[in-house]
Amino acid sequence: xxxxxxxxxxxxxxxxxxxxxxxxxxINYVLLTLVALVCLLPxxxxxxMSLSSNGAVISQKVYFFPxxxxxxxxxxxxxxxxxxxxxGITVLLTVGFTLLGMILTVLAAYPLTKKDLKGRSVISFMFxxxxxxxxxxxxxxxxxxxxxxxxxxxxxxLPLAFSAYNIIIMRSFIESSIPVSLEEAAFLDGxxxxxxxxxxxxxxxxxxxxxxxxxxxxxxxxxxxxxxYYISTSRLYPMQLKLYYLMGMASDAANLAEGGAASYVTGxxxxxxxxxxxxxxxxxxxxxxxxxxxxxxMIGAVKG
Amino acid sequence: xxGRMTARPARxxxxxxxxxxxxxxxVMLLFPMAFCLLFKYWPMTGLAMAFKNFKxxxxxxxxxxxxxxxxxxxxxxxxxxxxxxxxxKLNLLDLAIGFPMPILLAxxxxxxxxxxxxxxxxxxxxxxxxxxxxxxxxLFIAMLRTETxxxxxxxxxxxGSKVPYxxxxxxxxxxxxxIGVWQSMGWGTIIYLAAITGISSELYEAATVDxxxxxxxxxxxxxxxxxxxxxxxxxxxxxxxxxSSFERVNSLSNPYVVLKSANVISTYIYxxxxxxxxxxxxxxxxxxxxxxxxxxILIADRxxxxxxxxxxx
Numbered sequence: 001x002x003x004x005x006x007x008x009x010x011x012x013x014x015x016x017x018x019x020x021x022x023x024x025x026x027i028n029y030v031l032l033t034l035v036a037l038v039c040l041l042p043x044x045x046x047x048x049m050s051l052s053s054n055g056a057v058i059s060q061k062v063y064f065f066p067x068x069x070x071x072x073x074x075x076x077x078x079x080x081x082x083x084x085x086x087x088g089i090t091v092l093l094t095v096g097f098t099l100l101g102m103i104l105t106v107l108a109a110y111p112l113t114k115k116d117l118k119g120r121s122v123i124s125f126m127f128x129x130x131x132x133x134x135x136x137x138x139x140x141x142x143x144x145x146x147x148x149x150x151x152x153x154x155x156x157x158l159p160l161a162f163s164a165y166n167i168i169i170m171r172s173f174i175e176s177s178i179p180v181s182l183e184e185a186a187f188l189d190g191x192x193x194x195x196x197x198x199x200x201x202x203x204x205x206x207x208x209x210x211x212x213x214x215x216x217x218x219x220x221x222x223x224x225x226x227x228x229y230y231i232s233t234s235r236l237y238p239m240q241l242k243l244y245y246l247m248g249m250a251s252d253a254a255n256l257a258e259g260g261a262a263s264y265v266t267g268x269x270x271x272x273x274x275x276x277x278x279x280x281x282x283x284x285x286x287x288x289x290x291x292x293x294x295x296x297x298m299i300g301a302v303k304g
Numbered sequence: 305x306x307g308r309m310t311a312r313p314a315r316x317x318x319x320x321x322x323x324x325x326x327x328x329x330x331v332m333l334l335f336p337m338a339f340c341l342l343f344k345y346w347p348m349t350g351l352a353m354a355f356k357n358f359k360x361x362x363x364x365x366x367x368x369x370x371x372x373x374x375x376x377x378x379x380x381x382x383x384x385x386x387x388x389x390x391x392x393k394l395n396l397l398d399l400a401i402g403f404p405m406p407i408l409l410a411x412x413x414x415x416x417x418x419x420x421x422x423x424x425x426x427x428x429x430x431x432x433x434x435x436x437x438x439x440x441x442x443l444f445i446a447m448l449r450t451e452t453x454x455x456x457x458x459x460x461x462x463x464g465s466k467v468p469y470x471x472x473x474x475x476x477x478x479x480x481x482x483i484g485v486w487q488s489m490g491w492g493t494i495i496y497l498a499a500i501t502g503i504s505s506e507l508y509e510a511a512t513v514d515x516x517x518x519x520x521x522x523x524x525x526x527x528x529x530x531x532x533x534x535x536x537x538x539x540x541x542x543x544x545x546x547x548s549s550f551e552r553v554n555s556l557s558n559p560y561v562v563l564k565s566a567n568v569i570s571t572y573i574y575x576x577x578x579x580x581x582x583x584x585x586x587x588x589x590x591x592x593x594x595x596x597x598x599x600x601i602l603i604a605d606r607x608x609x610x611x612x613x614x615x616x617x
Binding site: 018020021024025028029031032033035036038039040042043045046049060063103104105107108110111114117118123126127130132133134135136137138139140141142143158159161162167192193194197218221222223224225228229240241243244247249268271272275278279282286289290293294297298301 | 322328329330332333335340344346347348349350351353364409413416417421424425427428429430431433434436437438441442443444445446447452454458486489490494495498517518519550551557558570573574577578583586587590591593594597
């Protein structure tokens with residue numbers, strides 16, 4: 001259906017192409033190939049470093065292909081307890097966060113699809129307002145402090161799990177794709193809102209549920225800002241924050257020269273391997289991510 | 305629905321039988337509302353700090369009010385004013401260079417007739433969107449470092465001199481904008497490609513019959529066909545012109561640029577607030593950014609609606 005529709009839009013190839021049109025095609029293909037290469041090359045460089053020997057990397061012979069193949073870096077990272085610990089924390093956080101986020105999103109979105117629910121517009125406004133206005137970093141930090149959540153994983157699990165944007169996506173999906181008559185039929189059979197939600201609505205929402213799960217999971221996996229604010233014990237560093245310190249990105253900690261010296265101690269190969277470790281799960285999931293993220297964008301864009 | 309409600313005995317109060325049916329929905333809403341109140345609205349009360357002389361021993365509510373002194377301080381200091389201007393500058397550059405790129409790319413992709421090539425290109429250019437800022441910064445630091453970065457190694461091998469891409473403030477800004485474009489241009493095409501799909505193919509066929517070339521079709525059919533999308537997204541971007549991504553700036557920052565080119569509102573709040581403990585100044589700066597942000601979004605929404613687009617809110 002989709003591909004048929006796009007096929008129709010593509011300008012039809014006439015039997016005899018003009019020279020101008022063919023030149024345009026060639027330029028277009030060359031430019032797009034260049035763009036794709038620019039997107040890929042920085043990544044290829046780090047992959048190559050992670051698979052090269054330390055010597056080859058230090059003598060700066062590695063560009064876009066591994067030199068003196070070696071998996072030493074991967075062995076070292078796998079044998080490093082602190083790195084594995086960060087990975088474990090991140091996996092745990094991502095799973096818990098996704099679960100909590102989904103529960104919050106479904107429970108908030110479904111009632112708001114009911115047009116005759118009293119107080120609906122007030123509650124909607126209360127949720128949506130948080131997309132445009134908030135307390136900001138310092139008040140949020142002090143809240144974490146008051147709740148005794150600083151330096152605990154709760155600070156990374158709870159505050160971001162409420163996402164008004166995801167609630168909107170969920171709500172507009174339910175409104176646009178679940179016929180009211182279906183729910184009405186369930187009510188005639190004696191169902192109440194709980195059973196309708198779990199037996200009718202959720203099973204019909206699988207595509208959007210998958211999309212939102214991935215939004216939450218990728219968001220948590222990739223974020224490091226909140227961990228930088230709230231977590232100071234290195235035992236609890238999630239993957240991205242660990243990487244942040246490892247790469248010497250903390251600009252207030254040391255000057256660049258020292259950062260450079262420290263980075264040689266860590267070893268370029270190991271650093272490149274750590275980058276790969278944080279990226280491999282994304283790459284594995286990438287086919288799903290691409291498909292479902294596009295779905296999410298479309299639902300989000302349709303909302304009025 | 306109303307049919308079933310009026311079928312109930314008329315004696316029961318309206319409220320009772322309304323709740324008899326709807327109570328599960330309110331129970332469902334309790335959990336997210338509690339979350340929203342605690343983690344989103346409770347911190348807003350902390351904004352009172354922007355109008356106080358905060359003393360950590362006295363807490364937020366014990367500290368004395370000082371009116372708008374914090375704002376006067378912020379707007380009288382060259383550093384904090386510079387931070388606001390630097391945020392604006394980077395966002396305007398992002399807008400000028402980053403905004404047209406997805407449009408251009410989408411049109412180029414739409415002209416591709418080889419389906420496999422199109423799909424592979426799309427897959428590759430979407431990828432950066434899924435990487436974290438720490439990863440992206442790591443990738444580019446490996447390419448651009450002055451001593452060991454790949455570009456500089458290549459330049460040195462060819463007899464050129466090394467370029468301090470990340471240490472020179474002007475070059476850093478160029479790199480910052482480039483990386484932003486690199487990260488978002490592919491993903492940004494999706495919405496335009498969808499809009500192009502919505503253009504009637506009859507228009508293209510009629511134009512072909514009239515002897516229009518491909519550039520003419522792009523200019524007279526494709527671009528006008530996605531004008532609505534362009535306007536909406538442009539207004540949305542303008543609404544966020546004073547926003548600043550902490551993770552993007554902070555992960556690319558380093559000691560050479562942290563107080564100059566990489567000194568934007570979000571990193572200023574982090575440094576002055578959390579690192580230096582000047583909570584009231586940081587909160588005042590955050591409140592300023594937030595209020596301007598809301599105003600700009602409202603203006604943007606009104607503008608979009610006045611222009612006949614769907615608006616944002």
